[in-house]
Amino acid sequence: MISGLRPYRPRVLELSSIIMALVLVGAAFALLAGAETGRIGTSTMLRLAVYGLAALATSLLLSRLLPGADQLLYPLVVLLGGVGLVEITRLSPSLGDRQLLWLIVGDAVLLLTAVWPRNVGWLRLYKYTWAFIGFALIAITIVHGADIGNSGYRRWIGFHGLYLQPVEFLKIFMVIFFAAYLDEKRELLAGGRLVLAGIRLPPFQYLIPLLVMWGLSLLLLVRQDDLGSALLFLGIFLAMLYVGTSRAIYPVLGGVLFAMGAVGAYFVFSHVRLRTDVWLNPWGYATTGGYQLIQGLYAFAAGGIAGQGLGLGNPNLVPVASTDFIWSALGEELGLAGLAALLLVYLLLIFRGLDIAVTARDGFQKLLAAGLVSVFAIQTIVIIGGNTRLMPLTGVPLPFLSYGGSSIVANFAILGLLLKVSREAGREP
Amino acid sequence: MNRNIRRLAVVFVVVFGLISLDLVYWQVIDAGNLNSDPRNVLLLEKNERVLRGRIFDRNGITLVGRRVHPDGFVQPVYGDPSLAQTIGYHTFFRFGAVGLESSLNPYLSGKTGTSLQQTYASWLHRPVLGDDVYLTIDDRVQRAAVTAIQTELAANGLAADTPSAAIALNPQNGQVLAMVSKPYFDPTCIGGQFFVGRCVRNIEAIPGHAFVNRVTNGLYPPGSTFKTLTLSAAIDTGIQSLSSQYRGTAATGPFVVDGYTIPNTANNLPPGTTSADLLHAFMWSDNIVFAQVGLKLGRSRFIDYAHRFMLGHRIPFDLPVSVSGVLTPGERFDPVALATSAFGQGNDHVTPLQMALIASTIADGGRMPRPILVKSIKTPSGSVVGGDTSGTLANPINGGTASQVRHAMVEVVNGYYGSGFEAKIPGVTVAGKTGTAQTGNSAPDAWFISFAPAQHPTVAVAVVVEGGGEGAFVASPIARQIMQAALQYGE
Numbered sequence: 076m077i078s079g080l081r082p083y084r085p086r087v088l089e090l091s092s093i094i095m096a097l098v099l100v101g102a103a104f105a106l107l108a109g110a111e112t113g114r115i116g117t118s119t120m121l122r123l124a125v126y127g128l129a130a131l132a133t134s135l136l137l138s139r140l141l142p143g144a145d146q147l148l149y150p151l152v153v154l155l156g157g158v159g160l161v162e163i164t165r166l167s168p169s170l171g172d173r174q175l176l177w178l179i180v181g182d183a184v185l186l187l188t189a190v191w192p193r194n195v196g197w198l199r200l201y202k203y204t205w206a207f208i209g210f211a212l213i214a215i216t217i218v219h220g221a222d223i224g225n226s227g228y229r230r231w232i233g234f235h236g237l238y239l240q241p242v243e244f245l246k247i248f249m250v251i252f253f254a255a256y257l258d259e260k261r262e263l264l265a266g267g268r269l270v271l272a273g274i275r276l277p278p279f280q281y282l283i284p285l286l287v288m289w290g291l292s293l294l295l296l297v298r299q300d301d302l303g304s305a306l307l308f309l310g311i312f313l314a315m316l317y318v319g320t321s322r323a324i325y326p327v328l329g330g331v332l333f334a335m336g337a338v339g340a341y342f343v344f345s346h347v348r349l350r351t352d353v354w355l356n357p358w359g360y361a362t363t364g365g366y367q368l369i370q371g372l373y374a375f376a377a378g379g380i381a382g383q384g385l386g387l388g389n390p391n392l393v394p395v396a397s398t399d400f401i402w403s404a405l406g407e408e409l410g411l412a413g414l415a416a417l418l419l420v421y422l423l424l425i426f427r428g429l430d431i432a433v434t435a436r437d438g439f440q441k442l443l444a445a446g447l448v449s450v451f452a453i454q455t456i457v458i459i460g461g462n463t464r465l466m467p468l469t470g471v472p473l474p475f476l477s478y479g480g481s482s483i484v485a486n487f488a489i490l491g492l493l494l495k496v497s498r499e500a501g502r503e504p
Numbered sequence: 505m506n507r508n509i510r511r512l513a514v515v516f517v518v519v520f521g522l523i524s525l526d527l528v529y530w531q532v533i534d535a536g537n538l539n540s541d542p543r544n545v546l547l548l549e550k551n552e553r554v555l556r557g558r559i560f561d562r563n564g565i566t567l568v569g570r571r572v573h574p575d576g577f578v579q580p581v582y583g584d585p586s587l588a589q590t591i592g593y594h595t596f597f598r599f600g601a602v603g604l605e606s607s608l609n610p611y612l613s614g615k616t617g618t619s620l621q622q623t624y625a626s627w628l629h630r631p632v633l634g635d636d637v638y639l640t641i642d643d644r645v646q647r648a649a650v651t652a653i654q655t656e657l658a659a660n661g662l663a664a665d666t667p668s669a670a671i672a673l674n675p676q677n678g679q680v681l682a683m684v685s686k687p688y689f690d691p692t693c694i695g696g697q698f699f700v701g702r703c704v705r706n707i708e709a710i711p712g713h714a715f716v717n718r719v720t721n722g723l724y725p726p727g728s729t730f731k732t733l734t735l736s737a738a739i740d741t742g743i744q745s746l747s748s749q750y751r752g753t754a755a756t757g758p759f760v761v762d763g764y765t766i767p768n769t770a771n772n773l774p775p776g777t778t779s780a781d782l783l784h785a786f787m788w789s790d791n792i793v794f795a796q797v798g799l800k801l802g803r804s805r806f807i808d809y810a811h812r813f814m815l816g817h818r819i820p821f822d823l824p825v826s827v828s829g830v831l832t833p834g835e836r837f838d839p840v841a842l843a844t845s846a847f848g849q850g851n852d853h854v855t856p857l858q859m860a861l862i863a864s865t866i867a868d869g870g871r872m873p874r875p876i877l878v879k880s881i882k883t884p885s886g887s888v889v890g891g892d893t894s895g896t897l898a899n900p901i902n903g904g905t906a907s908q909v910r911h912a913m914v915e916v917v918n919g920y921y922g923s924g925f926e927a928k929i930p931g932v933t934v935a936g937k938t939g940t941a942q943t944g945n946s947a948p949d950a951w952f953i954s955f956a957p958a959q960h961p962t963v964a965v966a967v968v969v970e971g972g973g974e975g976a977f978v979a980s981p982i983a984r985q986i987m988q989a990a991l992q993y994g995e
Contacts, residue, residue, distance in 0.1 A: 318508040361543060370545070375530040376538030377546045392545055411531040415524065422520055429513045433506045445509050452516045456523065463526040 086138045092150030093134055097127045100157030103385055107165050110386030122164065126157060126175060133182040137494070140189040144498035145431060149185075151424045152475055152490055156181070156483075158417065159476035162405055165386055166397045170478055177480045181487035188491025195495050199439050202255035209248035212241035213291075217298060240481035242295075242304045243472075246311065246450050247488060253312060254442035256284060257319035261438070265320040300346050303457050303469025309333050310453040315446045319438075354467035367394045371403035371462050382410025397478040399470045402462045417476075425452045431497040444496045447489045450474075555884075556580060557612040557634030559591060559604065561643040562679075562879055567591060568605075568695075579696035580605075584643065586650045588688045589717035590823065590877070593695035603717070604637070604877065605695070607822050611635040611881050611890065633884040638891070640679035640879045645672060648989030649682040652982045657969070660978045665711065668969040669718035669856045672986045674994075675864035675955060675964045677894045678873030681990050685718040687711070720825045723853040724968055727941030727975065728789040728923075729951045730848030732862055735786055735912060737809035738797050740905040744782055746912060750793045751779040757792035764840045766795055770847075774921040786912045787922050789938060791847040798846025803837055806830070806846065812900035813862055814872065815854070819897065822877040828858040848939060860966035861897070863953040866913060866935070867961035870906035872898045910935050914958050924952065926980040929988055933958035936983065938975035947971040952979035956987045963990035 101123050108119040130153045137144065156178050164171025192198060198205070212232075221231045221238060231238045257264070264277050276282065295305040313326035340347040349364055357365030357372075370393040377383060390396045390404030397404075406414050428448030435441040451474050458477075461468035472482035530538070538544060555578055559568040568591060569581040580594055592603015594612070601609055609615075614634040649670050657666050665687050672682040687710050693703035707714050716722065738744035753759070756778055757768035770791035773780060777788075785793035798806060810816065810830045819825045831837055832851040844850035857875060865872040873896060880891035901909075913935035917924040924936040935958040939951030950972030955964035965983045972978040 314512055318505060318512060321505075321508055369543075372530055373538055373541070373544045373546050375527070376535040376544075379531055379535050389546055406527070406531065411527055414527055414531075418520055418524060422517065425516055426513060429509050432509045438505060441505055441509065445512060449512070456516075456519050459523050460526075463523065463530060465523060465526050 086134060086142075086146050089134050089137070089146035089150055090131070092147065093130050093153050096150050096154035096157060097123075097130065099154060100126065100161060103158060103161040104164075106385040107161055108386075110384060111165075118168075122160070122171070122175060126160060126178065129179045129182050133185060136186055137189065140186065141494050141498045143501065144494040145427065147427050148424065148490060148493060148497075151420055151427070152487075154420055155417070155424075155475035158405070159401060159473075159478075161385065162390075162401060162408070162476075163397050163478045165408075166391060166404060170397055173480075174478050174483070177483040180480070181483045184484050185487045185491045185494075188488050189495065195440055195443065195492065195499055196437075198251050198443075199255035199258070202252045205248040206252040209245045209252070210291075212245055212248075213295075216241045240479070242301065243479075243481040243485040246304075246307065247447075247485060247492075249308065250311060250315070250443065250446035250450065253284070253315050254439050254446055257315060257442055258438040261319045264316075264325075265322055300350075301469070302347075302350065302467060303461070303471035305333075306457050306466075306469065307450070307453050307471060310457075311446055311449045314449040314453070315442055318432075318445045319442055350467050354464065357464070367400065368462075368464065368468055370394070371400050372464070374400075374403040374407035375463070378407040378410040378413075380411045382406075382408050382413055384408060398472060399458065399468075399477070400462060401473055401477045402459050405476070406462075421451070421455050421474075424448075428493055431493055431500065434500045435496050436500050440496045440499065444493055447493055450489060451486070553578060554613050554632045554634060556594070557614070557636045559608075559612075559637045559639060561639055561641045561646075562681075563642065564638070565643040567639065567641070567643070582691045582695050584646065585690045586646060586684050586688050587641065588691045589685050589715065590641075590683050590719075591691075593691035595694060595697065595700060602715075604639075604822060608637055608878070608881075611637060635884070635889060636882050638879045638882070639877055640674075640681065641683070641877070642681045642990070642993055644993045645682040645986065645989045646684070649684045649982075649986045652985035653684060653686060653969075655985075656978055656982045659981075660972070662969070662972060662978065666969060666971065667712040667718065668967070668972070668982075669722055670965065670967045670982060670986060671719045671856050671860045672963055672965045672990050673860055673864060673873075673875055674990075675867035675873055675961050678864070678875045679879065679894070680875055680877050681963065682986060683717075683719050683877075685716070685722070687714045689714040717823065718968075719856045720821065720823050722855060722968070723826055723828065724856075724949055724951075724970075725850075725852050725941040725943060726848040726854045726859055727939030727949065727951050728791070728848050729859055729862075729937045729939035729953045729966075729975070730852055730854070731786055731789065731794050731846070732866065732909060732913070732937050732953065733809060733813055734794055734797055734801070734806070734846045735782070736813075736866070736901050736905055736909050737801055737806060738782070739908050740809070740901040741801065741805055743800055744797060746781065746783040746786075746908055748782045749779065750781070750785060750790075750796070754796065755780045755785070755790065755793060759792045759795055759843075761795065761799065761843045762839050764843075766792060766843070768792070772923070783912050783915060784919075786937075787915045787919050789923050794847040795843035798842050799839060801846070803842055806842060807837070809900065812898060813858075813865065814898055814900075815858065819857065819861070819875065821857070821875055825857060826855055828854040849942060856966045856968050859951070859953045859968075860964055863937075863955050863966060864961075864964040865898075865900055866906050866909050867955035867964050868906075869903040870899060870901040871896055872900060910958060913937055913954070917954070923976045924954070924980050926976055927952065927954055927984045927987075929956060929984060929991070932956050932987075932991060934984070934987065935961075936980065938980060940973070940975050943971075945971060947973050950975040950977070950979040952976075952983045954980070954983045954987065956991060962994050963987050965990075 104119050104123050105115050108115045160174055163174045216232055232241055260281055263281050295301045313329045316325045341351055353360045353364040357368045361369055374393055385408050388407040390407050393400045393403050425448055432441050432444035435444050454471050454474055457469055458471050458473045460466040472479045474486050556570055561567055567583050571579045571581050590603055592605040594601040594605040612634045614632040653668055668686045670684045673680045689707045694700045756771050759766045772789045816829045818827055830845045830852050841850045845852050861872055876894050878891045880888050883889055916922045917927050917934045917936045923938040927934050927936045934954055934956040936954030941949040943949055950969040952975050953966045955961040965986050967979040967983045969978045
């Protein structure tokens, strides 16, 4: 396919947008170097060169592999990934170099997705296989997983020194499965003769996936203390259910059920209770459970409107700033102005993604694209909202910005699938 | 289905809007609170990087320096511990700052200047530079005062840690030259430190409350030094003169007021003497005579003159000052209180600073100077931005009265059987007044107030030694040595 006979079309919009993104990332690298050493050293130039060349090469290969695919998504990701790379390098240069490696692996995964599967429609044929793989991943993690960082929960799978967070990949399998399932059964789910408490319900067997998802969310919440992933899965599922069936009662019902489950968990499980109490009154736990959150809030306040400047704040005072609190770190150094700009980039990404969903060729692909975009959107909301005390703090990575191999790789795979959907819609830029 | 996707987009936009509002709250609306929250470690980080201003004595001797650590952490370095309560200390955490380190903090931490340079520095994230402060303190006089107290405590068989206080100032401009409050402490283990609990406990364990600045916050009965005020009032109102005569029991006692007897042991007259004019009653410190002077003045005139000398008023100073007074709230100022207050007992309670200002008033012809500790404040670039707040606090008595009281005070030191003989300085006329204040403890507090040279005074002093006994023997030699140092090093 790479040898391809397809007509070659240069992706001018994408290339020029990538160059603009790289100019911004380069400026950020330069500011950081200036603040830290007063000059721009070779290591800075090298990092920028590696990152930039990988992005440009990926774009050129995409023009061969996915001609006609959307040209705006990838440049937005290059910008987000670059800003995250600068901030992670600022927090810890060695971690930054590993993130750079993961971003390059991400590019490779993006290209791999472009090649395989050949077409998106193929995915729906094996929907139960994906669901099974997803559940198997979680089961293995719970039983055989590793507990990195002594959180008390097994959330990782070790494989010859390489650790994966299966939850990051589970979300892709789940979105594929639900897109296929909903597309098949949406007439049934939208209609239905069974009426319960004034709500028209489909035959019970079609509700099983809903209940299974609800159960999975609560399982993640209670067994893994992973409220973030629980919210993420539930959010994705309810969003897709709504898109597929047009029935707003499903997300409402699902939300209420989850809320009831969460309230129950609050009373039954002490770790859920502690997490909620810390959220409601972090200053009461200022030296224990609330420490991180409060330091994050101080960081936001220190940033103010214009920020302290890259390399000029003290973001390392917030524990695990490079993953769960990258948003606070950016808030301190880039200020409200910088965060607003990044939020706009995320919104652009989401809008462009939903636009792809609208123009997608069939129901399955619409649901798939909407679901994948919801992954980005909800994950962003959950972690930023946790940092700003809009909701209880949960440790999910901020897409493309946070440090983390599994997260970067999974998000690039999602990007690849979205590009594929856009290409199959026959979109022209 | 497309309609649903668009609705989903709206939901996401709304939630992103909520997140933005939340960010505005934390980064703009509540930022001020969070940034000044004392628990905020970032605040600490910021403060410890301020190149805090230094404090010098009047001749540029460093009293508080600073040490800049390689990681940018700036630590104050304290010198003379005898200035511990005056200069105080600055900490980064919840112990805050006290003394001049607190009252001058806006200057020292560079928070006052909105100068272009400071703004520029903050934009460029350069360390903030604090202003340097030059005190009126003369380190040599300060050291002389410390040595004098040590020497005289030992010479009189008193414990080396006997609580005591001394202050010297220039009556012409109110500049404080030396200020000692014993016991003092070494602020090194508090200032600029993070973990001060043990240090604070050690200092609190020193007998005699080392944290208290006795010069400004110690309230003592003044004893006979207060007769200076009573004499000033009597002469200034014209009801008495230095030659007003007291004979027989009027001079020797016992004297009965409202059934309360002041015994004849309080007349302090030389052996065989049975009469005295007001000048000699002052010289010899005759309580019997001054009780009568107080009663002749009457309640309202006595209180009026106390107020004129700033008793009952808060004295403006670079440090917080306790209010001296002759009245105790809730207690009647009856004739007994009036008679005993007139010779410095009763309800009288004064700070050493207050007594030094009374001496200064006599020294400067009836004008009470405003006491000052800060000579000048200079920005890092060398321009003077503040400091000298010298002025006049009050004009309690006229010049004629002042010169008569001065004459009486000169006689205290130089006259026959004068109680202040220990304060004589060869070649210089010294004016002074002793005090032996009953406190209810076994030994009375020893007091001395004085100034020199008598005709053109450049230094006024107040000294108190708790439980020091007769003022003549402990307090006046301390005052003499402080005055000698001030005259030697004076400009």
